[in-house]
Amino acid sequence: MRFEIVTIGAELLDGTLVDSNTSEVASRLRKIGGDVIRGTTVPDDSDAIRSALVRALESADAVVALGGLGATSDDRTKQVASRVFESNLVLDEEVLAHVRSRFESLGRAMPEINVSQAMIPQGARAIHNQSGTAPGLVLEDDARLLFLLPGVPAEMRAMMDGYVIPFLEGRGLKREGEERILRTTGISESALAELIDPTVRRLARTEVSYLPNLMGVDVRLICGGHGASDASRTADRSADRVEELLGRYVYARGKEGLEEVVGYLLSMERQTISVAESCTGGLVGHRLTSVPGSSDYMRGGVIAYSNDLKKRLLKVRAAALREHGAVSREVAVAMAAGCAERCGSDMAVSVTGIAGPGGGSEDKPIGLVWMAVASRAGERARSFLFGGAREAVRVQAAQSALDLVRRVLLGIEEDD
Amino acid sequence: MRFEIVTIGAELLDGTLVDSNTSEVASRLRKIGGDVIRGTTVPDDSDAIRSALVRALESADAVVALGGLGATSDDRTKQVASRVFESNLVLDEEVLAHVRSRFESLGRAMPEINVSQAMIPQGARAIHNQSGTAPGLVLEDDARLLFLLPGVPAEMRAMMDGYVIPFLEGRGLKREGEERILRTTGISESALAELIDPTVRRLARTEVSYLPNLMGVDVRLICGGHGASDASRTADRSADRVEELLGRYVYARGKEGLEEVVGYLLSMERQTISVAESCTGGLVGHRLTSVPGSSDYMRGGVIAYSNDLKKRLLKVRAAALREHGAVSREVAVAMAAGCAERCGSDMAVSVTGIAGPGGGSEDKPIGLVWMAVASRAGERARSFLFGGAREAVRVQAAQSALDLVRRVLLGIEEDD
Numbered sequence: 001m002r003f004e005i006v007t008i009g010a011e012l013l014d015g016t017l018v019d020s021n022t023s024e025v026a027s028r029l030r031k032i033g034g035d036v037i038r039g040t041t042v043p044d045d046s047d048a049i050r051s052a053l054v055r056a057l058e059s060a061d062a063v064v065a066l067g068g069l070g071a072t073s074d075d076r077t078k079q080v081a082s083r084v085f086e087s088n089l090v091l092d093e094e095v096l097a098h099v100r101s102r103f104e105s106l107g108r109a110m111p112e113i114n115v116s117q118a119m120i121p122q123g124a125r126a127i128h129n130q131s132g133t134a135p136g137l138v139l140e141d142d143a144r145l146l147f148l149l150p151g152v153p154a155e156m157r158a159m160m161d162g163y164v165i166p167f168l169e170g171r172g173l174k175r176e177g178e179e180r181i182l183r184t185t186g187i188s189e190s191a192l193a194e195l196i197d198p199t200v201r202r203l204a205r206t207e208v209s210y211l212p213n214l215m216g217v218d219v220r221l222i223c224g225g226h227g228a229s230d231a232s233r234t235a236d237r238s239a240d241r242v243e244e245l246l247g248r249y250v251y252a253r254g255k256e257g258l259e260e261v262v263g264y265l266l267s268m269e270r271q272t273i274s275v276a277e278s279c280t281g282g283l284v285g286h287r288l289t290s291v292p293g294s295s296d297y298m299r300g301g302v303i304a305y306s307n308d309l310k311k312r313l314l315k316v317r318a319a320a321l322r323e324h325g326a327v328s329r330e331v332a333v334a335m336a337a338g339c340a341e342r343c344g345s346d347m348a349v350s351v352t353g354i355a356g357p358g359g360g361s362e363d364k365p366i367g368l369v370w371m372a373v374a375s376r377a378g379e380r381a382r383s384f385l386f387g388g389a390r391e392a393v394r395v396q397a398a399q400s401a402l403d404l405v406r407r408v409l410l411g412i413e414e415d416d
Numbered sequence: 417m418r419f420e421i422v423t424i425g426a427e428l429l430d431g432t433l434v435d436s437n438t439s440e441v442a443s444r445l446r447k448i449g450g451d452v453i454r455g456t457t458v459p460d461d462s463d464a465i466r467s468a469l470v471r472a473l474e475s476a477d478a479v480v481a482l483g484g485l486g487a488t489s490d491d492r493t494k495q496v497a498s499r500v501f502e503s504n505l506v507l508d509e510e511v512l513a514h515v516r517s518r519f520e521s522l523g524r525a526m527p528e529i530n531v532s533q534a535m536i537p538q539g540a541r542a543i544h545n546q547s548g549t550a551p552g553l554v555l556e557d558d559a560r561l562l563f564l565l566p567g568v569p570a571e572m573r574a575m576m577d578g579y580v581i582p583f584l585e586g587r588g589l590k591r592e593g594e595e596r597i598l599r600t601t602g603i604s605e606s607a608l609a610e611l612i613d614p615t616v617r618r619l620a621r622t623e624v625s626y627l628p629n630l631m632g633v634d635v636r637l638i639c640g641g642h643g644a645s646d647a648s649r650t651a652d653r654s655a656d657r658v659e660e661l662l663g664r665y666v667y668a669r670g671k672e673g674l675e676e677v678v679g680y681l682l683s684m685e686r687q688t689i690s691v692a693e694s695c696t697g698g699l700v701g702h703r704l705t706s707v708p709g710s711s712d713y714m715r716g717g718v719i720a721y722s723n724d725l726k727k728r729l730l731k732v733r734a735a736a737l738r739e740h741g742a743v744s745r746e747v748a749v750a751m752a753a754g755c756a757e758r759c760g761s762d763m764a765v766s767v768t769g770i771a772g773p774g775g776g777s778e779d780k781p782i783g784l785v786w787m788a789v790a791s792r793a794g795e796r797a798r799s800f801l802f803g804g805a806r807e808a809v810r811v812q813a814a815q816s817a818l819d820l821v822r823r824v825l826l827g828i829e830e831d832d
Contacts, residue, residue, distance in 0.1 A: 005429075013421075013452040015443020016627060018436045022457065027431020036429040037464065041438065041455035048454065211432060275698070275719065281705025282691070282698025285719040289697025292773050292806060300725040303691065303701040305716035309759055313718070313729070343725055357708050390708060 001173050003029055003036045004056035008067035008077055009151055010043040021066045021156055028160050029064075032173045044068055049080045057084070057144045064164070067151030069117075069134040078137065081148055082121035085139045089119040092135075095126050099133045127163045131155055136163065177207075177222040178235035182242060184249040185216030185258065185403050192217055196245050205231075206238040214392055215258070215399045219246070248412045251403065258402045259287040265409040266297040271375075273405065274343035275301035276314055276335040276350040278326065279369060283398040284351060299345045304335060314338035327352050327364055329372070329381045336374035347375035347408070351401045353384075355393045369397045373408045380408055417589050419445050419452045420472035424483035424493055425567055426459040437482045437572055444576050445480075448589045460484055465496045473500070473560045480580070483567030485533075485550040494553065497564055498537035501555045505535040508551075511542050515549045543579045547571055552579065593623075593638040594651035598658060600665040601632030601674065601819050608633055612661050621647075622654040630808055631674070631815045635662070664828045667819065674818045675703040681825040682713040687791075689821065690759035691717035692730055692751040692766040694742065695785060699814040700767060715761045720751060730754035743768050743780055745788070745797045752790035763791035763824070767817045769800075771809045785813045789824045796824055 005025050011017040019041060026036045037060055042048040049068065056063040068077030082089050096118035103110040117134050120126055127136030129150065136159045137148040147164050149156050184192065189212045196219070200208045205224040210217055221238050225231030243250050251261050266273055275284045281303055288298050302313045307326055310316040315338040316331055324330040335350035353369025360366035365385065372381035382404060386396040407414070421441050427433040435457060442452045453476055458464040465484065472479040484493030498505050512534035519526040533550050536542055543552030545566065552575045553564040563580050565572050600608065605628045612635070616624045621640040626633055637654050641647030659666050667677050682689055691700045697719055704714050718729045723742055726732040731754040732747055740746040751766035769785025776782035781801065788797035798820055802812040823830070 007455075012439070013442050013455060014446050015439050018434065018439040019455075020434045023428070023431050023434040026429050030430050037459070038468075039429060039435075039455075039457035041457075043453070052454075209432075274725075277698070277701075278716075279705075280702070281710075281714075282693070282701030282717075282719065285693075285698030285721075286696070286702055286810075289695075289719075289721055290807060290810075295721060298697075298721050300694075300719040300721035300729075301698075302718055302729070303698065303705075303716040305701075305705055305711060305714050309690075309716040312760065313716075313758065342729065344728065391706060394702075394706075 001034050001062060001168070001171075002060045003034050004060040004063050005036060005039045006052050006056050006063060006065040007039070007041045007151070008044060008049055008052075008065060009041075012041050012067075013043055021151060021153060024153065024157065025064050025066070025160060028165055029168075031179070032165060032169060032175055033177075034168070034173060044076055046076050046080050049077055050084060053081060053084050053146065057146060062145040062147070062168075064147045064149065066149050066156060069136075069148060069150050077148060078119070078121070081137070081139055081146060082124075085121060085123075085141060085144075085146070087121040087123055087139070090122045091115075092118050092120045092126055095120065095135050098128070098135070102133050127159050129155055130158050130162075138167070175228060175231075177224050178228070178231040180221045180223070180235045180239040181254055182219040182221070182239060182246065182250050183216060183252040183254075183256070183258075184219060184246060185251060185399055187217070187246075187249045189217050192219065192246070192249075196242050199241065199245060200238075203238045203241065205234055208242075214388070214395045216251075248407065251406055257287070257290075258399060258406065260291050262402050262405050262409070263288065263291045263294055263297060265406060269409060271347055271409070272297050272299050272345040274299045274339050274345040274348045276339035276348055277301065277303050278305055278310070278335070278350075278352040279355045280351045280353075280394050280398045280401070281305060283394055284349065284401050287398060287402065299343045301343060301348070302339055310335060313342060315342070325364065327354055327368055327370055329370055329383070332370035332372035332381050333374065333379045336372040337379060340374045347373060347405070349373050349401050349405050351397050353386075353393065353397055355390045355397075357390060367393050369393070369400070371397070371401045371404055373404050375408060377408075380404070380414070382414065417450050417478060417584070417587075418476045419450050420476040420479050421452060421455045422468050422472050422479060422481040423455070423457045423567070424460060424465055424468075424481060425457075428457050428483075429459050437567060437569060440569065440573065441480050441482070441576060444581055445584075447595070448581060448585060449593075450584070450589060460492055462492050462496050465493055466500060469497060469500050469562065473562060478561040478563070478584075480563045480565065482565050482572060485552075485564060485566050493564060494535070494537070497553070497555055497562060498540075501537060501540075501557060501560075501562070503537040503539055503555075506538045507531075508534050508536045508542055511536065511551050514544070514551070518549050543575050545571055546574050546578075554583070590644065593640050594644070594647040596637045596639070596651045596655040597670055598635040598637070598655060598662065598666050599632065599668040599670075599672070599674075600635060600662060601667060601815055603633070603662075603665045605633050608635065608662070608665070612658050615657060615661060616654075619654045619657065621650055624658075630804070630811045632667075664823065667822055673703070673706075674815060674822065676707050678818050678821050678825070679704065679707045679710055679713060681822060685825060687762040687825070688713050688715050688760075690715045690755050690761040690764045691817075692755035692764055693717065693719050694721055694726070694751070694766075694768040695771045696767045696769075696810050696814045696817070697721060699810055700765065700817050703814060703818065715759045717759060717764070718755055726751060729758060731758070741780065743770055743784055743786055745786055745799070748786035748788040748797050749790065749795045752788040753795060756790045763789060763821070765789050765817050765821050767813050769802075769809065769813055771806045771813075773806060783809050785809065785816070787813070787817045787820055789820050791824060793824075796820070796830070798830065 125138040139146040207222045223235035225234045304310040316334040340348035356366035367386040386393045541554040555562040639651035641650045720726040732750040756764035772782035783802040802809045
């Protein structure tokens with residue numbers, strides 16, 4: 001089934017807002033085997049909306065249009081769609097009751113302007129809006145199928161997952177391939193490909209793609225089969241095989257972040273952790289504490305941005321700073337050991353580096369980062385030379401520090 | 417001048433990647449008075465690309481197309497564009513030398529496949545690529561103007577700013593309105609509107625719009641005039657007037673983040689700072705240290721996620737935690753005071769709150785956050801009740817903590 005996605009709003013074409021709805025809707029449609037053939041974005045202008053909808057309905061089997069369902073005069077999508085389907089707007093009492101009750105629950109009377117939100121094209125079905133007032137709409141005739149959804153991402157998601165996807169599955173659309181994601185870090189896309197391409201090419205009904213970003217490379221496998229359960233078995237087998245080849249570099253299957261994986265391992269091992277951050281300035285701590293329930297294993301830590309604080313709070317010796325410099329194996333190890341002791345945690349991870357744009361030298365260029373983990377088993381340190389600007393260096397450093405913790409917890413030997 | 421933006425890539429229509437290029441290109445075009453009438457996204461399919469380019473060139477005065485300029489067989493944009501302009505690809509020696517030198521600088525020989533990147537449509541102009549191999553292209557005939565740019569955001573930005581915008585300005589395109597941004601935090605969009613709408617309506621040639629997000633609301637003024645310098649004067653006058661009305665809520669004019677403003681104020685006052693973070697887990701520190709040169713005023717701090725660390729590293733008394741709870745004015749003040757002392761900084765800011773999803777109670781619901789600033793002048797504390805999920809609460813808390821620092825540094829009285 002071929003889809004077009006139409007997004008509507010002046011703010012999408014004047015640089016105010018990035019359109020994330022197209023990607024989110026496309027991802028949901030792909031999962032049930034839908035094929036998005038085009039995306040179109042137009043401003044809140046009746047002619048532009050009309051021409052985009054008409055063309056999309058001609059080219060695709062179904063259209064998902066987003067935005068322009070509010071009560072203000074800017075929002076014209078519904079009126080235009082109604083005319084495209086040669087219908088008239090009529091009052092829907094059920095929708096009106098819902099809009100009214102939303103205002104009442106906020107302790108306010110419904111402004112008259114909001115009555116317009118309860119007007120829907122005759123013959124259309126309204127999609128209930130759990131978290132807002134404007135309903136979604138389904139318009140359909142013999143040849144055309146149009147879903148109108150609000151542009152607010154939370155409302156769009158609720159309607160896609162709660163209504164549109166089940167509706168399309170009811171029409172026989174279903175997942176044709178099973179997807180598996182293997183999340184890796186610490187290895188480049190080309191090195192990954194060298195490791196697994198020869199094997200993947202021999203795996204039956206399995207397609208692989210690489211999705212690189214600053215945090216690592218996600219490997220995506222799409223697997224076919226005779227029916228869903230066969231495809232699912234194929235996918236598990238292929239993912240197992242690829243994971244075997246990638247070994248230490250895989251930190252998760254699925255969507256989990258490295259901070260969740262580390263949190264899970266710490267919980268399993270009943271270990272507590274603390275962080276000693278210099279160049280990352282708190283980012284490792286922020287990521288570890290982003291996981292609900294992280295207070296079970298995360299004690300906290302020290303942002304030792306100045307050398308003074310490295311000495312004062314982490315007991316790094318002045319001689320170590322003088323002899324080796326703040327960005328060195330010795331100082332990274334001392335920071336981690338001092339942090340574990342100071343915070344009373346079973347283990348600690350430290351990061352110290354040169355994020356730029358200043359501070360680089362020939363010996364210690366911008367992007368050089370030392371990190372260490374101290375635990376009851378001893379200390380382990382690594383250095384990296386990251387590319388990119390200041391924030392890119394910091395993001396990569398935090399990810400690598402979390403990965404070092406993962407490797408220590410799993411007893412994975414270091415790369416050579 | 418009316419533009420269409422065409423983005424090309426299967427990854428934009430299968431949920432893999434959000435298209436941020438359209439918004440970035442649109443923002444740059446708007447600044448010189450360009451009007452983007454439509455955005456179209458198509459996969460890497462010759463027919464789809466051809467049809468999108470032909471239609472865009474018919475509807476708009478100029479087209480910016482992004483993506484599909486690489487050397488792999490997936491990348492078809494250039495071939496299609498060449499046919500659309502009834503031209504043939506020819507080898508450009510200058511581009512070939514550039515591609516070859518890029519590989520040489522990485523210590524590698526150029527693979528044969530990359531020769532294709534030096535093939536450009538006869539009559540087209542190549543746009544030099546500073547940070548990659550594929551050149552951008554300008555194709556033009558009597559009625560049509562097409563810019564082909566790489567989809568990699570950094571390469572796109574360099575070519576837009578270094579070539580496309582100056583090229584269009586050379587064609588007479590220029591800013592028709594002057595823009596001013598006033599960045600606010602600590603006040604809602606509707607409260608802002610109430611404060612300034614009556615005045616703005618009376619301001620000559622000034623349009624206002626509100627851009628809300630978790631960090632606050634940006635107020636955008638677009639001002640006209642007779643010529644650029646007149647518009648610029650109008651814009652300054654209008655911005656001054658609006659800033660007067662908004663007073664304490666405005667933290668910046670332009671694009672600066674609150675961490676930059678706070679850094680600037682700290683530098684001016686020759687004050688040093690440290691942070692004591694509980695629920696934000698390091699986010700305030702991460703933001704303060706994101707500013708290059710922040711080591712001049714940022715000492716570091718303590719991530720006191722556990723009560724134990726609040727006592728151990730920040731000298732918060734056990735009795736205060738027991739009597740008032742970790743999320744209280746008393747503990748926030750003690751954390752800030754203890755942090756300034758421990759870190760030897762002139763001032764310190766603390767944050768302690770309930771980010772959820774667990775930990776809320778009737779007395780202290782999820783979203784309640786206390787924060788305090790301790791300085792030589794004494795302590796100041798505030799509480800907030802933030803809405804949203806865990807990360808939204810943390811982001812708002814960090815922003816409000818930085819704003820509290822700003823207010824203390826500027827001697828701004830608290831809201832009642």
